[in-house]
Amino acid sequence: MAAVKGEETAMVEDAILGYLATHEVIADSGQFAYEHGLDHNEVVNVIKSLHGFRFIDAQDIKRETWALTDEGKKYADEGSPEVQLFLAVPPEGSIWMDELQKKLDPSVFKIGCLQAGKNKWVDMGKQVSRKVQHVEDKVKNLLIQIQDGQTSVSIYSLIGLIGLSNSKFLGGPVDEQGGDWKELEFKEYNFNAKGPPAEAGHLHPLLKVKDQLKNMFLRMGFEEMPTNNFVESSFWNFDALFQPQQHPARDAHDTFFLEAPSTTRKLPEEYVELVKRVHEDGGYGSRGYGYEWKREEANKNLLRTHTTAVSTRMLYALAKQPFAPKKYFSIDRVFRNEAVDRTHLAEFHQIEGLVCDRGLTLGDLIGVLHDFFSQLGMSNLRFKPTYNPYTEPSMEVFSYHEGLGKWVEIGNSGVFRPEMLRPMGLPEDASVIAWGLSLERPTMILYGISNIRDLFGHKVDLSLIRRNPICRIGIN
CATH class of the missing domain: 1.10.10 (Arc Repressor Mutant, subunit A)
Structure with missing residues (x-):
C-alpha cells in the first residue's frame, strides 16, 4: 500500500512522472538524474517502486568503464x-x-x-x-x-521508461482513514509462487555411506573404537602387530614419518619387552624373526597407516580385564605414501571390524564377511589367500565393480597371530578375527563412481555432492 514518502522521494517521483507525462521515454536514468540535479541512487529506487506498481516499464542498462590505478x-x-x-x-x-x-x-x-x-x-x-x-x-x-577513455563500453539493454499505466501518482500523502486507499492500484501478489530454494549444506557421499555403515555395525552389536589420534608411534602401528622392523611398509617410501615430534615419549615398558622378545626369539609356537629389535625404531612417530593400530590398543586394554567376548569397529582416516591413481590415494578412510572370542576359526571369519558385505548389497564375493605379518591365515576380499567392469579388491582380513595376542595377555584359547576395507571402495561401487579422485580430494565437483541421492545400502 502506498505510504507517506520522504520529501526527496516525492520530488524524484514528481520529476520522473512529470517528465513522462510529456515524453515517451527516459533513455538513461543516469543522464536524467544528472540533468535534473537528482541523486541517481534515489532515482533507481523510485524506478523500482514505480515499476513494481506497474506505473512504468523499465529495462536495465549496465555500463563498464576502465580506469587506471x-x-x-x-x-x-x-x-x-x-x-x-x-x-x-x-x-x-x-x-x-x-x-x-x-x-x-x-x-x-x-x-x-x-x-x-x-x-x-x-x-x-x-x-x-x-x-x-x-x-x-x-x-x-x-x-x-x-x-584516453577509448575502452569505455556500453553493454546490455537501455533503460526505457515507457508511458504511464495509471493517472494516480505515488507521491504525496494518502488519507487512509478517509478511504483514499480504495482508489489506489495495488501490486498483484501471487500466492502460488515458490520462494527461492533455501541454501543448505549437503552430506558428502562418503559421509552418507559412513553413517549407514556405523548404524549397521551398531545393529550387529559392535562397539565403536576411539580413533581420534592420527599420529601413532611405530610401536603401536607396527611392532605390537608383530610386523618386523625391516618390513618394506616401514620405509619412508610407504609411510609418512613426523619430523616434530619425531618420537614418542611413553610406552608400556613391560609390554614393550614382551614384544621385543617375540620379535627376536619367537614364542607361542613361533621362531620369531631372529634379528636385533631396536627401541629407537619403535619410538618413531608417524601418520597411522591403518586403524589396526587402534585395534591393538583396544585389545591390549581388553587383556588387562577379566576376559569377555567383544566386537569392535572403527571408521576413520589413514595415510600411506602411495602413488595416486584412479583407485588409490595417499589419504583415505579405513573401515575395520574385529571379533574377539574363544575358539574362533577361519570359517567364522568367512561367515562374518558374507554377513557384513551382504548388508552392503555385495553378496558376490571372492576370497584370495594372502600374507599379513599379523594375521594367519589371511584373505583378500574381492567384489565385482560394474563401473570398472572387473573384480576389485575391497578389503583384507585374517585371524590375528598368537605372536600378536599372547604378549598382550589374552588367554591362549582366545582368538580374534578381523577385516578392514577402505570407505572409498564401497562408496564408489554404491554410487557408480569409477575414479576415486572424483570422490575425494581437491578435484571433486561440488555439484556431485549436491545431486547425489541418499545412501541406500542393500540391507537384507
Whole structure:
C-alpha cells in the first residue's frame, strides 16, 4: 500500500512522472538524474517502486568503464615492467643479474623477469642477455587507450521508461482513514509462487555411506573404537602387530614419518619387552624373526597407516580385564605414501571390524564377511589367500565393480597371530578375527563412481555432492 514518502522521494517521483507525462521515454536514468540535479541512487529506487506498481516499464542498462590505478598510470608513462627490464639489458652482450636488479624498482624487476622470460625476450641466468633486438610494448599501448577513455563500453539493454499505466501518482500523502486507499492500484501478489530454494549444506557421499555403515555395525552389536589420534608411534602401528622392523611398509617410501615430534615419549615398558622378545626369539609356537629389535625404531612417530593400530590398543586394554567376548569397529582416516591413481590415494578412510572370542576359526571369519558385505548389497564375493605379518591365515576380499567392469579388491582380513595376542595377555584359547576395507571402495561401487579422485580430494565437483541421492545400502 502506498505510504507517506520522504520529501526527496516525492520530488524524484514528481520529476520522473512529470517528465513522462510529456515524453515517451527516459533513455538513461543516469543522464536524467544528472540533468535534473537528482541523486541517481534515489532515482533507481523510485524506478523500482514505480515499476513494481506497474506505473512504468523499465529495462536495465549496465555500463563498464576502465580506469587506471596509480600503478597503471606509471606503466602507461614509463612502459610495462617487461619492457623496462628488456631495455635495461644491453643490446649487445649481457649484464649480471645482480647489476640488472639494482637498475630497476623491485616490483618492476620481479614482474619484468617473469614476463620477459615468458615472452622469450631474454635469456635468464647469472647473466642476462637479449634474445631479440626489438619488442612491442602492447601493455603500455593498451593502458594509454584506457587512459584516453577509448575502452569505455556500453553493454546490455537501455533503460526505457515507457508511458504511464495509471493517472494516480505515488507521491504525496494518502488519507487512509478517509478511504483514499480504495482508489489506489495495488501490486498483484501471487500466492502460488515458490520462494527461492533455501541454501543448505549437503552430506558428502562418503559421509552418507559412513553413517549407514556405523548404524549397521551398531545393529550387529559392535562397539565403536576411539580413533581420534592420527599420529601413532611405530610401536603401536607396527611392532605390537608383530610386523618386523625391516618390513618394506616401514620405509619412508610407504609411510609418512613426523619430523616434530619425531618420537614418542611413553610406552608400556613391560609390554614393550614382551614384544621385543617375540620379535627376536619367537614364542607361542613361533621362531620369531631372529634379528636385533631396536627401541629407537619403535619410538618413531608417524601418520597411522591403518586403524589396526587402534585395534591393538583396544585389545591390549581388553587383556588387562577379566576376559569377555567383544566386537569392535572403527571408521576413520589413514595415510600411506602411495602413488595416486584412479583407485588409490595417499589419504583415505579405513573401515575395520574385529571379533574377539574363544575358539574362533577361519570359517567364522568367512561367515562374518558374507554377513557384513551382504548388508552392503555385495553378496558376490571372492576370497584370495594372502600374507599379513599379523594375521594367519589371511584373505583378500574381492567384489565385482560394474563401473570398472572387473573384480576389485575391497578389503583384507585374517585371524590375528598368537605372536600378536599372547604378549598382550589374552588367554591362549582366545582368538580374534578381523577385516578392514577402505570407505572409498564401497562408496564408489554404491554410487557408480569409477575414479576415486572424483570422490575425494581437491578435484571433486561440488555439484556431485549436491545431486547425489541418499545412501541406500542393500540391507537384507
